[in-house]
Every structure is written in structure tokens, then in C-alpha cells.
Amino acid sequence: HTQPPPPPIPEVVATWEAISLGRQPVPEYFNFAHDVLDVWSQLEKTGHRPPNPAFWWVNGSGTEVKWTFEELGKQSRKAANVLEGVCGLQPGDRMMLVLPRLPDWWLISVACMRTGVVMIPGVSQLTAKDLKYRLQAARAKSIVTSDALAPQVDAISADCPSLQTKLLVSDTSRPGWINFRELLRAASPEHNCVRTRSGDSVAIYFTSGTTGAPKMVEHSQSSYGLGFVASGRRWMALTESDIFWNTTDTGWVKAAWTLFSAWSNGACIFVHELPRVDAKTILNTLCRFPITTLCCVPTLFRLLVQEDLTRYKFQCLRHCLTGGEALNPDVRDKWKSQTGLELHEGYGQSETVVICGNSRNSTIKSGSMGKASPPYDVQIVDEEGNVLPPGKEGNIAVRIKPTRPFCFFNCYLDNPEKTAASEQGDFYITGDRAHMDEDGYFWFLGRNDDVINSSSYRIGPVEVESALAEHPAVLESAVVSSPDPIRGEVVKAFIVLSPAYASHDPEALTRELQEHVKTVTAPYKYPRKVAFISELPKTVSGKILRSKLRNQEWGR
Numbered sequence: 389h390t391q392p393p394p395p396p397i398p399e400v401v402a403t404w405e406a407i408s409l410g411r412q413p414v415p416e417y418f419n420f421a422h423d424v425l426d427v428w429s430q431l432e433k434t435g436h437r438p439p440n441p442a443f444w445w446v447n448g449s450g451t452e453v454k455w456t457f458e459e460l461g462k463q464s465r466k467a468a469n470v471l472e473g474v475c476g477l478q479p480g481d482r483m484m485l486v487l488p489r490l491p492d493w494w495l496i497s498v499a500c501m502r503t504g505v506v507m508i509p510g511v512s513q514l515t516a517k518d519l520k521y522r523l524q525a526a527r528a529k530s531i532v533t534s535d536a537l538a539p540q541v542d543a544i545s546a547d548c549p550s551l552q553t554k555l556l557v558s559d560t561s562r563p564g565w566i567n568f569r570e571l572l573r574a575a576s577p578e579h580n581c582v583r584t585r586s587g588d589s590v591a592i593y594f595t596s597g598t599t600g601a602p603k604m605v606e607h608s609q610s611s612y613g614l615g616f617v618a619s620g621r622r623w624m625a626l627t628e629s630d631i632f633w634n635t636t637d638t639g640w641v642k643a644a645w646t647l648f649s650a651w652s653n654g655a656c657i658f659v660h661e662l663p664r665v666d667a668k669t670i671l672n673t674l675c676r677f678p679i680t681t682l683c684c685v686p687t688l689f690r691l692l693v694q695e696d697l698t699r700y701k702f703q704c705l706r707h708c709l710t711g712g713e714a715l716n717p718d719v720r721d722k723w724k725s726q727t728g729l730e731l732h733e734g735y736g737q738s739e740t741v742v743i744c745g746n747s748r749n750s751t752i753k754s755g756s757m758g759k760a761s762p763p764y765d766v767q768i769v770d771e772e773g774n775v776l777p778p779g780k781e782g783n784i785a786v787r788i789k790p791t792r793p794f795c796f797f798n799c800y801l802d803n804p805e806k807t808a809a810s811e812q813g814d815f816y817i818t819g820d821r822a823h824m825d826e827d828g829y830f831w832f833l834g835r836n837d838d839v840i841n842s843s844s845y846r847i848g849p850v851e852v853e854s855a856l857a858e859h860p861a862v863l864e865s866a867v868v869s870s871p872d873p874i875r876g877e878v879v880k881a882f883i884v885l886s887p888a889y890a891s892h893d894p895e896a897l898t899r900e901l902q903e904h905v906k907t908v909t910a911p912y913k914y915p916r917k918v919a920f921i922s923e924l925p926k927t928v929s930g931k932i933l934r935s936k937l938r939n940q941e942w943g944r
């Protein structure tokens with residue numbers, strides 16, 4: 389499955405890539421809209437880019453939006469005038485951006501860069517309480533959202549004294565709100581991009597909150613803007629001829645990963661509105677459109693492989709990506725055997741760019757997250773921050789001393805204690821456990837809190853879940869610790885059954901699954917307790933919330 393060599397890199401991208409790899413210094417001033425997007429617009433005009441759109445949006449009922457880099461430039465300059473004009477926003481002001489997958493999200497993101505406004509993306513499932521927490525914590529001056537969330541914002545805006553303007557993306561109007569689309573139509577396409585320093589803030593991300601209250605992660609103009617060039621080429625295999633579809637919600641950090649990696653490499657961002665994320669829509673879209681590159685979270689690939697994939701003929705798909713949580717080897721095997729396509733897993737956090745991954749044409753070891761992604765020096769360290777030898781389990785850590793990589797978050801905003809606690813010795817500590825093998829491949833064990841300690845055996849939930857996934861009865865599972873009077877804690881598996889097994893005798897099935905785990909992995913890991921449930925608790929980004937099940941077990 390070796391892919392053909394990529395086309396030669398345009399000279400300017402080669403320079404960005406060298407910076408991205410830490411081989412050239414980061415410029416003092418950098419603005420992604422001005423220094424990357426407007427450059428692609430020029431390359432496009434002079435015929436140095438294939439006739440590939442920069443942005444392609446479809447809604448599944450026949451409506452499409454396609455922009456070249458030039459059109460994206462024009463529309464985003466108009467949007468910049470709306471932010472500066474009617475909204476009165478200035479460089480450094482913060483704006484929450486909570487929209488479904490609508491083209492306006494990408495326009496406003498670029499407009500923020502042009503005006504120096506710091507964007508704070510959020511997912512559309514946020515409740516009034518979540519919105520209040522975020523608006524207050526970030527002291528946001530403005531919010532952009534759609535009809536669905538506007539009432540929730542109205543319910544809490546009196547409690548958010550910093551909030552001055554509310555922008556509505558809608559074809560109708562609402563009292564107290566400024567209509568973005570109306571203003572956009574009338575706005576001037578002339579706008580001078582503000583001059584930003586590389587270290588100036590570009591975005592604030594609230595983490596998913598999988599392990600606690602969401603933290604505010606601040607990124608700079610260059611951390612993502614230049615930091616994704618190399619992984620965009622290597623892990624995502626993106627070039628100016630590619631069409632990249634990442635099904636992520638706009639509020640999750642993956643949307644930013646996609647924006648910066650695709651556009652810095654001149655690729656087209658494909659978006660399906662996906663009001664409902666379902667397997668058939670995804671598979672049909674891959675058949676209808678010339679998408680070359682796909683990224684979905686493992687949860688979604690788990691659903692896709694339930695379908696008969698041989699019935700679908702994808703037009704142009706050649707590179708598939710996943711990340712955000714562990715990929716069960718069984719899912720990768722099924723995807724590959726049915727589509728002939730390799731699934732390239734990557735690992736990273738809101739705080740970072742890609743920490744490690746299985747890049748294009750690399751040898752993949754099933755179950756591993758791949759190798760360190762340059763310029764990061766990734767190591768496994770002990771509790772004191774000492775580097776551990778291959779094979780030893782410890783914390784996944786990224787070297788930040790003597791030099792902190794530029795492609796890294798600035799800090800946890802307003803939380804110096806948390807920022808300090810994330811560092812140990814010369815390293816940034818991810819909070820995830822793994823080991824590295826002799827060849828430099830990383831093997832994920834689990835988040836710190838998720839690792840189970842049973843009779844002094846340390847068990848990573850992912851290993852047990854992956855073993856369970858190999859049994860046809862298991863659609864998906866979550867493995868957590870459960871109290872036990874003798875062993876202290878034992879492995880408990882919460883299992884969602886495949887429809888064909890829903891009416892099987894639970895006791896017989898429990899025994900069968902326990903025996904199955906004992907045969908495919910070290911027997912001490914088998915789940916001593918099993919519960920069948922209809923649905924696993926997940927974060928809005930689709931990650932399994934093991935902490936919720938664990939707390940339930942321990943009565944917390």
C-alpha cells in the first residue's frame with residue numbers, strides 16, 4: 389500500500405516546513421491569514437496551485453459552497469470589517485465561536501486572525517451553564533452563534549459583564565443580536581490585516597473536560613499556524629492537490645488542527661454539514677465527492693466498520709487518519725481488509741500539535757500510536773521527570789527545556805499553578821501513560837487516572853477494550869476499575885453489544901467474553917466484572933468518559 393511520492397513542495401511551503409521542524413527560527417511577526425492564506429491566493433493567481441478549491445462545503449441536500457483562496461480572502465476581509473466595525477472588536481479581544489459546521493465558522497476564524505481577535509471555539513452541544521462558565525472564565529467580549537444556541541446565551545448574558553456583542557449567524561433576526569450574514573453582504577472587501585507577533589494569542593481552547601473542569605489552553609499565532617506544516621505533510625500527507633475531510637465538530641481542537649494543517653499545505657478543506665453523524669452518510673459522501681483524505685475519531689471508525697464496506701466505491705480516498713482516543717487494532721484491521729486503506733493513528737492534545745503518529749508510508753505496528761513527531765523530543769519519564777528506558781511504563785512527556793518548542797500552548801490561562809504542575813524537570817507531562825519500544829514506537833496504556841491497579845498488576849483499559857473488540861458480540865466497551873474486598877480493585881467492563889447479540893443469555897455471554905479476553909491477552913487482565921449497557925457515556929467530542937463509570941463504581 390505504498391503511496392506515490394508527493395509532488396515537490398512549493399518553495400514557500402518548504403520554508404514553513406523548515407520552521408515547523410525547528411530547523412529555522414520562527415519569524416518575529418507572523419499572521420496565518422496574511423502570511424499563509426494570502427500567499428496561497430497569490431500562488432493560485434499565478435497558476436502555481438492546481439485548480440482545487442480551498443474550501444468546499446456541502447449540506448447533503450444539494451447546496452454547496454466552494455471558495456478559492458482568493459474568494460476566501462475576500463469574504464474573510466469582509467468578515468474582518470464586521471468584527472472591527474459594528475462589533476468594535478480590537479486586537480486581543482476575545483470572541484466565542486459556537487457554530488454548527490457552517491461555512492461562516494471558517495470565515496470568522498480567518499477574520500479573527502485578520503483583526504487579531506482571539507477566537508474561543510466551543511461545541512454546539514454546550515448548555516447555558518457551560519456557556520456561562522466559558523464566557524466568564526475567558527472574559528469574552530463577543531459571541532457568535534446560531535439560532536439553536538441564541539436562547540441559551542440570552543438566558544445567561546446578564547451574568548457575563550464582559551459580553552458586549554452577540555452575533556447571530558442566521559437568515560432571520562433576533563432582538564439584541566447583530567445579524568452577521570446581513571452585515572457581511574454589505575461589508576467592504578478592503579481590509580488591512582493587523583500585524584501580529586508570532587507569540588500573540590490566536591485562540592483559546594477549553595479542553596474536553598474528560599478528566600476534570602475544562603482548562604483554558606492558549607495558542608499563539610505561530611504555534612498552530614506554523615506548527616502544523618510538517619505533520620500536515622507527513623502524518624496527514626496533505627498537498628495542494630488534496631481534499632481533506634475531517635468530520636470533527638467545529639468546537640473541538642481537531643477543527644483547528646485541520647484548518648492550519650490543510651491550508652498551510654495548500655489543501656482543500658471539505659466540510660459536510662452533518663446535522664446527524666451517521667455511518668451511511670459518511671460512506672456515501674466518500675463515494676460522491678473526490679475526497680482524498682479522511683479523519684474521524686476512533687468511535688466513528690468503530691461504527692463505519694460495522695457496515696459492509698465492500699458495497700461502497702470511494703471516489704478518491706487514499707489516506708485515512710484517526711486520533712483523539714485509542715484506536716483498537718481490530719477496527720484498523722477491519723477497515724484495512726475491507727477498503728484496502730491503512731488507518732494512520734496520531735496522538736496529541738489541545739496543548740500541542742501532533743506528539744506522535746504513524747506518518748505516510750511509515751511501517752505501522754498494530755496497536756501503537758507511532759513515533760515522535762518532530763520537532764518534539766518525546767520520552768517516557770518517571771514521576772521525577774527522569775527518562776525511562778525502552779519497554780518501561782511511565783508518563784508520556786515532551787522536552788521543553790532548555791528550549792520550549794514553539795509549536796506548543798503558551799499556558800493555561802489564569803492558572804499558573806496548573807501550568808507549573810504540567811511540568812516536571814525538563815519535560816511537559818501529558819498526563820497519559822505509555823511505553824516506548826526499542827524502535828521508538830509509543831504504546832498507549834491509558835490516562836493516568838484510567839490505569840487499573842489490581843493485585844499490583846497495572847492494567848491499561850485500552851488493552852482490555854481492544855481484546856474485547858475482537859469478539860463479534862462487542863460493539864464497543866469501556867473498562868474501568870471497580871472496588872474489590874480482596875484485590876483492592878478489579879477490572880470491570882461495560883459493554884455495548886452488537887445488535888445480533890442483544891438477546892443472548894447475559895451470564896453465558898459474560899463467561900464467553902471473559903474466556904475470550906484470557907485467550908487474546910495476558911489472562912490477568914480479563915474483566916472479573918461485566919455489565920451490559922445500551923450506550924457508553926462520552927464527551928461531546930465522542931471520547932469515552934471512563935471517569936464517569938469509575939466514579940459510579942466507587943460511589944463517588
Ligand SMILES: Nc1ncnc2c1ncn2[C@@H]1O[C@H](COP(=O)(O)OP(=O)(O)OP(=O)(O)O)[C@@H](O)[C@H]1O
Nearest residue numbers: 595596597598599711712713714734735736737738
Ligand atoms: N491516539 C490516541 N490514543 C489514545 N489517546 C489519545 C490519542 N489521541 C489523543 N488521546 C487522548 O486525548 C487527550 C487529549 O485530548 P484533549 O486535548 O481534547 O483533552 P482531554 O484530555 O480530552 O480533556 P481534559 O484535559 O479536560 O481532560 C490525550 O491526552 C489522550 O488522553
